[in-house]
Amino acid sequence: MNVRTRNRVTVSGRVGARPIVFAHGFGCDQNMWRLVAPAFAGDHRVVLFDHVGAGRSDLSAWDPDRYATLDGYAQDVLEIVDDLDLDDVVLVGHSVSAMIGVLAVVRAPARFSRLVLVSPSPRYTDAPPYRGGFTEADIDELLEALDSNYLGWSGAMGPVIMGNPDRPELAEELTNSFCRTDPEIARHFARVTFTSDNRADLGGVRIPSLVLQCRQDAIAPPEVGRWVHGALDDSRLVILEAAGHCPQLSEPGQVVSAIREFLPSPVPAAP
Amino acid sequence: MTPPGLEVLLEETLDDLYERAPCGYLSTLPDGGILKINATMLGWLGLTRADVVGQKRFSDLLSVGGRIYHETHFAPLLRMQGEVRGVALDLVTTYGPRLPVLVSATMTAGPDGEPLLARMTVFEASDRRAYERELLRARQEAEQERERLQHLATVLQRTLLPPALPRVPGLTTAGYYHSAAVEQIGGDFYDLFPLDHDRWGFFLGDVCGKGPAAAVVTSLLRYTLRATAVYESDPVSVLEALDSGLRQQRATGERGWCTVVFGLLTPLDDGFRVSLASGGHPPALVMRAGGRVEAMDTVGGQPVGLLPDPRFVAATAVLGPGDGLVLYTDGLTEARRPDGTMIDDTLPQVVAGLVGLAAQGVVDGLAELLTSLGPGLADDAAILALTVRGASLSPSD
Numbered sequence: 001m002n003v004r005t006r007n008r009v010t011v012s013g014r015v016g017a018r019p020i021v022f023a024h025g026f027g028c029d030q031n032m033w034r035l036v037a038p039a040f041a042g043d044h045r046v047v048l049f050d051h052v053g054a055g056r057s058d059l060s061a062w063d064p065d066r067y068a069t070l071d072g073y074a075q076d077v078l079e080i081v082d083d084l085d086l087d088d089v090v091l092v093g094h095s096v097s098a099m100i101g102v103l104a105v106v107r108a109p110a111r112f113s114r115l116v117l118v119s120p121s122p123r124y125t126d127a128p129p130y131r132g133g134f135t136e137a138d139i140d141e142l143l144e145a146l147d148s149n150y151l152g153w154s155g156a157m158g159p160v161i162m163g164n165p166d167r168p169e170l171a172e173e174l175t176n177s178f179c180r181t182d183p184e185i186a187r188h189f190a191r192v193t194f195t196s197d198n199r200a201d202l203g204g205v206r207i208p209s210l211v212l213q214c215r216q217d218a219i220a221p222p223e224v225g226r227w228v229h230g231a232l233d234d235s236r237l238v239i240l241e242a243a244g245h246c247p248q249l250s251e252p253g254q255v256v257s258a259i260r261e262f263l264p265s266p267v268p269a270a271p
Numbered sequence: 272m273t274p275p276g277l278e279v280l281l282e283e284t285l286d287d288l289y290e291r292a293p294c295g296y297l298s299t300l301p302d303g304g305i306l307k308i309n310a311t312m313l314g315w316l317g318l319t320r321a322d323v324v325g326q327k328r329f330s331d332l333l334s335v336g337g338r339i340y341h342e343t344h345f346a347p348l349l350r351m352q353g354e355v356r357g358v359a360l361d362l363v364t365t366y367g368p369r370l371p372v373l374v375s376a377t378m379t380a381g382p383d384g385e386p387l388l389a390r391m392t393v394f395e396a397s398d399r400r401a402y403e404r405e406l407l408r409a410r411q412e413a414e415q416e417r418e419r420l421q422h423l424a425t426v427l428q429r430t431l432l433p434p435a436l437p438r439v440p441g442l443t444t445a446g447y448y449h450s451a452a453v454e455q456i457g458g459d460f461y462d463l464f465p466l467d468h469d470r471w472g473f474f475l476g477d478v479c480g481k482g483p484a485a486a487v488v489t490s491l492l493r494y495t496l497r498a499t500a501v502y503e504s505d506p507v508s509v510l511e512a513l514d515s516g517l518r519q520q521r522a523t524g525e526r527g528w529c530t531v532v533f534g535l536l537t538p539l540d541d542g543f544r545v546s547l548a549s550g551g552h553p554p555a556l557v558m559r560a561g562g563r564v565e566a567m568d569t570v571g572g573q574p575v576g577l578l579p580d581p582r583f584v585a586a587t588a589v590l591g592p593g594d595g596l597v598l599y600t601d602g603l604t605e606a607r608r609p610d611g612t613m614i615d616d617t618l619p620q621v622v623a624g625l626v627g628l629a630a631q632g633v634v635d636g637l638a639e640l641l642t643s644l645g646p647g648l649a650d651d652a653a654i655l656a657l658t659v660r661g662a663s664l665s666p667s668d
Contacts, residue, residue, distance in 0.1 A: 145339070146340065
């Protein structure tokens with residue numbers, strides 16, 4: 001299995017500079033970072049990838065057992081870091097990937113120097129006194145919403161996913177293509193994402209971390225961001241003047257500045 | 272030309288076209304904050320303009336599940352590609368039931384590409400969604416049926432093959448079965464089983480056809496061969512008994528026939544005597560310890576259960592230490608290499624390269640060849656290998 005093909009890894013930016021790895025969340029793919037990642041290309045090695053099952057990843061590599069928990073996705077992150085032989089990595093994870101990032105950092109602390117959690121939530125459902133913001137019924141409703149947007153997928157996207165090398169433009173033409181995948185996989189990922197509880201893992205992070213929290217977020221509300229900040233050993237919390245769950249799209253400038261302020265001055269590249 | 276009298280009706284104001292359009296209209300800030308909404312949409316929601324404009328975001332109008340979908344799919348897409356088409360969402364209404372809708376949106380951008388304003392149209396979709404749910408349910412049922420069928424075929428297939436070959440003192444044994452189609456029951460079969468006086472019976476063959484009809488025939492010939500071998504010590508007689516059995520079966524409407532090799536193994540001081548009979552089946556190959564491969568001559572044998580008075584051809588061989596016997600179906604010989612040629616006549620050479628290996632090694636070697644052909648393997652294939660333990664085989668084999 002070629003890790004770079006499996007996760008459609010794309011590498012850009014400055015050769016030899018400190019690597020910054022961006023991990024997208026549930027829903028879309030690495031395009032989510034299109035307004036943020038280029039800002040780091042001048043002084044970083046920029047690594048983007050699609051989680052298996054999302055975007056242009058190799059769908060044949062998807063395995064319900066491997067990805068039955070977030071650990072499978074964390075393992076993929078480590079394999080990418082390993083395959084590219086990266087050290088001193090800045091890992092930026094959005095939404096569920098903030099927790100995937102936590103798991104990766106806890107498992108291989110030597111590889112990472114900084115962790116950025118964008119709109120994180122360690123547990124989406126309520127477990128009093130903890131408030132994640134959702135009930136089990138809400139999650140079932142989400143799965144229903146996924147199913148309702150199911151039919152459009154199967155006809156149009158199927159042949160592209162199955163490989164249509166003679167008509168590569170098909171993939172570009174499709175509407176909603178950044179956020180489409182096999183409905184079974186989307187359903188599975190949604191369930192894994194929204195039923196995970198990674199609160200206990202936060203304490204295992206031993207590197208400095210940054211929590212980026214939108215002032216208003218229906219999925220990961222500010223109180224959850226504050227909870228994450230409190231549970232991390234050495235963290236900084238930045239409240240973004242943004243509404244929604246994807247500040248890297250709605251307020252990319254704020255996201256870039258907050259990350260830049262958090263990072264130590266880049267190590268100059270070897271001549 | 273507009274028919275007279277209708278002009279009055281068509282003197283609509285733009286405002287009226289907007290407010291009372293047969294779909295919902297919304298304009299929002301890029302973050303979803305609602306700036307403008309039409310009367311149709313307010314009617315659906317059961318809200319007043321004052322409740323909504325400047326008060327709510329678009330996602331506030333959605334069910335919780337829909338809100339998550341909006342935040343993780345709809346909103347990012349609208350940012351990334353400037354438009355979203357036909358996304359299914361549910362509106363929450365003040366009077367109770369959710370309203371299924373289809374939403375499309377475009378993002379208006381400023382001169383520098385900065386998003387300024389999102390425009391959305393909302394279509395009521397109760398009937399369509401009900402229909403889609405039916406389709407989805409039918410699809411899920413079909414999927415379950417397919418899985419059930421596949422499971423059934425797999426289980427049935429397993430009952431038609433020996434789960435594990437018995438241990439035969441002095442021999443190593445191995446079998447291989449490849450089904451070309453997962454959901455289909457193949458027609459290839461083999462078996463190896465004990466008889467009296469240390470003798471052993473074995474057979475391998477290919478039933479004409481596939482699927483349930485072939486499975487019925489496979490089951491019939493399996494117990495016929497096993498039962499007949501108990502009292503018949505001549506392989507040709509065993510095939511004749513099978514032939515009668517298959518032809519009697521025709522009375523019940525099952526028209527099945529097969530090609531098969533049936534044989535007996537009798538232990539000798541330092542090996543085994545093989546006596547076998549073939550009914551139209553490709554010849555068994557004898558592997559000599561020295562590296563030579565001989566086809567057991569059974570040319571002229573005719574299929575079992577097909578012709579009125581078929582001829583079966585017997586052959587015998589003595590297997591010494593290190594010698595072996597390979598039986599196979601035409602799925603192996605007719606498999607095509609990437610260049611289009613069949614394995615066919617080159618099989619003896621391939622098998623010669625496997626001389627000296629224990630039975631499992633021989634089967635693995637041939638299975639590997641088949642696997643390497645990938646799509647060239649169009650038919651089912653079965654292989655049965657026996658090798659006499661000897662000086663050239665390691666004790667662990």
